[in-house]
Amino acid sequence: MTKTVLILTAAIDLDGGDWFSPCWERVTRSMALGKAGDIIHGCVPGAALAIREEKPIAAGRSAQNRRGSFREQEDGSYVLLAGRIFNRTDLLRRFDLKQGMDDADLYAAVSARMGEAAYRAIVGDYAALQWFPQRRSLRLARSGTSNMPLHVWRDGSRIVISSLPGPILASGVPARINDDRVADELLLFSPDGRTSFYAGMHRVPGGGEEVHDPSGFKARRLWSVKDAPEIRLRRDEDYVEALDVLFDEAVSATMDGSSAPGILLSGGFDSQTVASYAVKRLPAGRRLQAFTSVPMQGWTPPPRPGIFGDESAHVRALCAMYPQIEPHFIEAADFRYGERGHRQFLVGGWPVFNEMNAHWSHASLEQAADLGCDLMLTGDLGNSGFSYDGLTGYPTWLREGQWFRLLREIGKSDDPRPFWRKLISLAVMPHVPVRWKRKMDRHRPWRPSAFATWCGMREDFARESGVLDRAEAGGHDIDFYDIPSARTWRANVVDSLNDGAPEIYLGYQLLYGVPMRDPTAYLPLLEFCAGIPDEQYLRDGQTRWLARRLMQGRVPEMVRLENRIGAQSSDWPQRFARDREDLIAEMERMKADERLAKIFDFERLAANLREWDGSDRPESRSNFKINAAVGRAMVSARFVSHVEGRNVG
Template identity: 50%
Template sequence: MYTSANDDLLLLAAIDLSGGPEWFGADWERALRALALGKAGDVLHGRADGAAFATRAEVRPGMARPVRQRAHPFRLQPDGSYVLLAGRLHHADEVCARFGLSAQPDQASLYAALHAKLGEECDRRISGDYAVVQWWPSQRKVRLARSPVAHAPLHVMRDGNRLVVCSVPGPIFALGHQARIDDARVGGWLLSGCGPPDRSFYVGMTCLACGTQEIHDPAGRSVRRFWSLRDAPDVRFKRDEDYVEAVEEQLRRATAAMLAGARSPGIMLSGGFDSQAVASFAAEHLGPQATLRSYTSVPAREASPEDRATSFGDEGDHVRDLCAMYPQIKPTFFDAANLRFGDRLNAMMLVSGWPVYNETNAHWFHAGLEQAAADGVDVVLTGDSGNAGFSYDGWTGFPTWLAEGKWRRLVRELKAFPFDDRPLWRKFVSRAVMPHLPLSAKRRIDEGRGWRGSPFASWSPLRADWARESGLLDEVGDDGFTLYDYDVATSREWRDRIVTRSTNGGSEILLGFELLYGVPIRDVHAYAPLLELCAGIPDEQYLRNGQDRWLGRRILSGRVPERVWKELRMGRQAADWPMRLQRDREAMLDELESLNRDERIAEVIDLPRLIKSLREWDGQDNPQRGDSTRLVSALGRGLSTARFIRFAEGRNVA
């Protein structure tokens, strides 16, 4: 049986596609040392016909000894290839039985056997969270692949026939590539929250997007995307109950896949649908005699954030109610009051080589993982992708029913919709018609209405003039989904964008957390068969008689506390941010003033605006003024990204 002990967390391959002499020999030791940063297992390395390989095990060594670098003979597969695999294949024993494969010594060999049998359809017919490098010396060909929903990233640098592929950027720089930041990528990160999924933060490098295969040979490079939630097949059952049963079955399979090999599991647990669903299915899978440790962030005692009509600030009681239903869940509540803004940001950048998007909200994840590691937890479950799956709200039903000519359902649901008290005709235009219009038309309609504020006055720290003059606004102009917060026309489009954004760019952040604390992180809802099923289910299963998240509520009824599955409000993560920001204000102002004297940073980030906002802030959280978007989002992202630019380019880091 394949377990987590077989898994590799990182991979590194340096290859000469021309068959010439090794060009990486002198720097190889430096690259291995870069691969060994952080808390994970041993580094195995070896040479093979024009290539050098290294992998790093996910399981960290015993506390009594350091990480070792050991020479290792990488296996030549029966098809003449060498295969490196970072991550995991799900249900490996089941896959062997289904495709008539004999037992394999490791997951890389299993993948090689699957590819030899199934060819390029291999990645469509299996499930996993992985990134793969295959090297055929006789053909001088490299094949890269990344699973549809993966937090196993892959960074690629090609210079002529010199090719380096690695899970993290650091070893690529150790092999001689210059670390120079792509300002356009930074701009997209700070304006629309993402960028093209294959675009790196570093000039001269690319990233392999999820659900993508890539071929390199002396003639060039070819790329093929083999998976997208936009292509998920329709799912239609006779009874409403059939949808619930089908999703429950996939949630059970997802839970089993993520818990495979775990001996002491834990979960990052909130008061919301997604993590509570994970906890309930995990408790069911583990049984009443097992222990599932949970880690929940609560506000600092002196903060006391208020509840609001649409949100609540303390998720502790929701979690306590769940633990009362499942005694095997052993909760830990923490406020991370000792962590200040950016305390561990430099360490994160060192191990991951990547910026952190929501640093203002990172303290609770640091504190939870630190405690989980101290408790001996060997797998931490999350529910990050639930909104794109079973707990989707169904709001794209309005434009979908319009396009499908389902007028009765459309009118009935518009009348019943509880979150919009405008006249019916206004709701019809806004919720059913507008999502189908091109972005340019939406912007013309909104001109002069004043209620959609500019991102440069709220959540984006970029300088508006730089964004215009650099061409950034033209580049992201068709992406109204995030930039202008417009609704989209179909649930598949919405889900695909959410999943693409979270896995391309966010994967490096999760990997950084793993390396910092040595605990694997697995998102139960990021299970491709589950996401495909949920994407194919019609919107009327998610929005019915004015009840949003209808499918999720039916699944969770009786499984989690009633106050959770009936909850219409959202939990506010880091709701104690005013107390934290007030405490850290002077240090942050000093750093902002220092950055404002750095022409490299000040050209891109609107530091005077951030300084003014922080100086004039009255210390309160006023949603009408947009305090949280200006201070938490713009300020936090601007500061952390400025630190990243300085760090990556070897400049002074505050």
């Protein structure tokens, strides 16, 4: 196996100078945080380059900063690539290239031969940098579903690029928070994947490209799930057969090089299906270590018939089918809210906004590292891929004039409302403009304001900062009305994960030394799922029909036929009740800081915590007011304090 790069960093002078020389040692030292390999760095014309190898160094030894050389490619470029190329074997054979070449060299060779078309030919999870000193041109790109982030700072001819913000800050860029990004995040708005939490920086979005030269830079999107080609096969069975081949290919590609894999295993469709394919790819004598979140002792299921909060029975059923799976049930009862958040801030320079779920992620990865796992599989993009529910079929069939199919499926829906109500609600209303829906729902109690429920930002700050206008201009619906198009729905999910997850996963990997990979994000698989029609996902009233057919015989029937939604961290009321007084006291300290009090509605959040009865009753909306609003606001405020050195924690 060739070495895999976890972090890349470059400092570039488009004028050919070496402005970066005084700070370069400091920059490379900043790359050594966390568990990974050595740092290799060196200078080339007009630039200083550095990489950090992924494979953690042996216990008892610190990461070393080693000087090395970087190859000039056949087109005159110098190339860094973080992540991995999945279809290496095909590309090496197709272009008659030397076996064993690094992914950076392979990327350069394919790019030199294919130009812009190389983006479609190369399948992987990567971030790439190409520096052309003779042209004084820099190209940056990320794969379409990439967990490899890329941060950029530019001031005139000076540019610093890195996988994480830390090395850019180490070059001398001031650590200042971008309030717009904080507001976007609190409003669950991912406008374009470019905005950073750091003022003066931006990021290359997943599926994006930037080209910098002395005159400025140009950015464009090379890939979006919206552009996936339409796929129409002759028989229903053909879709399942094609999906089976692609799923196996995806799991094989993401497990390549792993000898001791693990998986974050729930009771849901996505990770269970990934596990069913993964066991076939295990090295001889190995078991798949599975880590499942379970509620704390004393947990009482809330009155929510559409969810199940303890997924252990579903996981045990899968383990009974596959003795190669070794389950570990993670309670993490001793983890307090945000307990390891500051470690994540330090190594990743980024907040974990699903902090209310982070306790079991930390505990799972820590245990996986202790067991010697060298990979953690996930299934994050399954819902936007093979296990999509198909509910956009109703408005799609209305729009396309497929009346018979529409009326038939409306009639077979298990929605208890009268037929005419279902037809209007499921097929017509998704096409109604959001502003009209808001007028209709203005005084309806089941549509309360985001600022009274799930958003912890001050409403006056949201208006004054312009985030509400930005969100509306960007098509973001803070009321979460139904969407009339499967492609739009998928794009929202994929773009949101591309925007928010890469730095978090990279931070986890630096903390525990275990990489996380998602087979359901494998681009050929995701494009296939996005290109097939809604009737493969919704048929005879059965949602997720494609996944249920694929899963037959692969997972337990109790999983395949499950219509409820698994709710991880369903014990959040116990955890927040336990930490309530500490959180209120922290809010009181933060409230005294003018900078933080301008953004976060500490008065409302603290009052909600005080008045909360400690339960998760749907009618109280405590899941929104406490779990979502308090959970997201507090990690945001802590992150702002960490970056700007505010002594309020």
